[in-house]
Amino acid sequence: MRLRLVGLFLVAAAAFTFTNSCYAQSFEGKVTFNVFDDDKAHLMEYLIKGNKFRFDSNEEGRQGAMIMDIATKQIMIIMPEQKMYMVMQTPDTKTETGYTEDKEKDTKFEKTGETKEILGLTAEKWVYKSEDHQGEAWMAKGMGSFKLFDNPMNKQRPKWQKEIVEEGYFPLLVYDNGKKVYEVTSIEKKSLDESLFEVPAGFQKMEIPNMQK
Numbered sequence: 001m002r003l004r005l006v007g008l009f010l011v012a013a014a015a016f017t018f019t020n021s022c023y024a025q026s027f028e029g030k031v032t033f034n035v036f037d038d039d040k041a042h043l044m045e046y047l048i049k050g051n052k053f054r055f056d057s058n059e060e061g062r063q064g065a066m067i068m069d070i071a072t073k074q075i076m077i078i079m080p081e082q083k084m085y086m087v088m089q090t091p092d093t094k095t096e097t098g099y100t101e102d103k104e105k106d107t108k109f110e111k112t113g114e115t116k117e118i119l120g121l122t123a124e125k126w127v128y129k130s131e132d133h134q135g136e137a138w139m140a141k142g143m144g145s146f147k148l149f150d151n152p153m154n155k156q157r158p159k160w161q162k163e164i165v166e167e168g169y170f171p172l173l174v175y176d177n178g179k180k181v182y183e184v185t186s187i188e189k190k191s192l193d194e195s196l197f198e199v200p201a202g203f204q205k206m207e208i209p210n211m212q213k
Contacts, residue, residue, distance in 0.1 A: 027142065028050070086208065141169060
């Protein structure tokens, strides 16, 4: 993967915490996107309903889902091939954490003011530049903030991530060093069934000692 930013888009690498911010989203529906790794596209789905979020990967050998429930502060990992699931309780932080100056001080990420329409939304162009990478990310509002930016594994989150999360930007298209690395392909605003955010019937819970640690 060429861009560290894109690593945050991969469900398998994500773990989350919740702050005292309000996460309920006005948008309800499904967003389908591709993440490109060495020019190979990996299709994923992002489902949003109130304060619940679900990420799905349906590729052969990579099937699975991750469900986040803000109200219960839980993350559920669903493994359909094994008919099993795991539950993780996230820490309840009382204050907002982790936003500092970018550890890579030469990294720049800023808005340009340039806009264009993507999938019926007005997207604003952001540009970034570091020693090894430069590119652009097209961000839109109206769908809530992208949950994969709320990653406590990165304790020193840069200020540009704070702005994206707080202002409710959602990435629609990202280029790195001239190559497309992320692209939303469809946005479906629709009512979603509550069962999509629950453990399927008949699945067995997997217990891993010290997993919370």
